Amino acid sequence: MKIHLPVRKTILNRRTYEAPAEGRSDKLARYFGVRSEELLLTNGGDDALRVFFDTFVEPGSGILICEPTFPMYRYYAEIYDARISILRYGSEMEFPLEGVIAALRKKPRVLFIANPNNPTGTLLQEQELRRILKAGTHTAVVMDEAYAEFSGFSAIPWIQKNPQLFVARTFSKVAGLAALRLGAVIACKESLTMVRRAMPPFPVNLAALVAMEAAVSDQPTMQAYVQTVKRLRAWFAAELVKLNVKTYASAGNFLLANFGPSGPALFQKLEKQGILLRERSKDIGPGFVRITVGTPSEMRRLLKAIIEQWRIPA
Numbered sequence: 001m002k003i004h005l006p007v008r009k010t011i012l013n014r015r016t017y018e019a020p021a022e023g024r025s026d027k028l029a030r031y032f033g034v035r036s037e038e039l040l041l042t043n044g045g046d047d048a049l050r051v052f053f054d055t056f057v058e059p060g061s062g063i064l065i066c067e068p069t070f071p072m073y074r075y076y077a078e079i080y081d082a083r084i085s086i087l088r089y090g091s092e093m094e095f096p097l098e099g100v101i102a103a104l105r106k107k108p109r110v111l112f113i114a115n116p117n118n119p120t121g122t123l124l125q126e127q128e129l130r131r132i133l134k135a136g137t138h139t140a141v142v143m144d145e146a147y148a149e150f151s152g153f154s155a156i157p158w159i160q161k162n163p164q165l166f167v168a169r170t171f172s173k174v175a176g177l178a179a180l181r182l183g184a185v186i187a188c189k190e191s192l193t194m195v196r197r198a199m200p201p202f203p204v205n206l207a208a209l210v211a212m213e214a215a216v217s218d219q220p221t222m223q224a225y226v227q228t229v230k231r232l233r234a235w236f237a238a239e240l241v242k243l244n245v246k247t248y249a250s251a252g253n254f255l256l257a258n259f260g261p262s263g264p265a266l267f268q269k270l271e272k273q274g275i276l277l278r279e280r281s282k283d284i285g286p287g288f289v290r291i292t293v294g295t296p297s298e299m300r301r302l303l304k305a306i307i308e309q310w311r312i313p314a
Helices: 009-013 024-032 044-056 072-079 097-104 126-135 156-161 189-196 206-216 219-242 260-272 296-309
Strands: 039-042 062-067 083-088 110-114 140-144 165-170 183-186 246-248 254-258 288-292
Touching: 024 039, 024 183, 024 206, 039 044, 039 189, 044 072, 044 110, 044 140, 044 165, 044 183, 044 189, 062 072, 062 097, 072 083, 083 097, 097 126, 126 140, 156 165, 165 189, 183 189, 219 246, 219 254, 219 296, 260 288, 260 296
Parallel strands: 062 083, 062 110, 110 140, 140 165
Antiparallel strands: 039 183, 165 183, 246 254, 254 288
């Protein structure tokens, strides 16, 4: 299978400044199970996404996204004046695989897939990924794995045999380093070399690097947190089903639910109590909300408030 990455001519021709090696990326490379030359640290997960636009996207060139999803893909595409092709998740929040395969024939510069997807929680696995990579021979396929630790699946082991594959990761979720801004791009050495050309030499602050070292040195704590989230996610979904609330299978640290037409009023009542939920009425439909899994006491408080404030339509 012959791969052609659509790298911008500006990136191919520019001279790069190689920053002195600091040695801190080696520890994080071991955490991901890759070599240091297959890892690029970035200033948070958003920066890990922006660099693909700097590397591959010219004004007027095409990118492909599946919505509803993380809004930063569209945000950057609009800023870079890209032509955005959009496919929609299905009524049960299933990934539009056949549509993606067909759209890849038009050779978009980049395909962005959040896996698991935010806000639907949808998870692609080996069979779907294999078909996408087979079809996307002229496209940078970016798997945004911000919530991978909660899903149990990662595309990282696939980078060696698939030079068009890039994995974006963040420590904002499982390690709780959101305010410190630490992300990463993982790909085979040859492909990542092109991406490095679009990066500033010193993108990550020292505080984030120190916090990262502490996080990867305490994996039992992160693993315990992941298990707690999975347990609470399943419990809370079951409790909502008892209330006749539609929920969707999620592989992230959140849950998508549909409270129907009376949902928006409920969300306003909860907000007055200091309970903030990610309402998704505008991009999915009235009554949809993304609920982040918190601590056991927070989830019990939320369930109690829902039972007290929500009136199920007759």
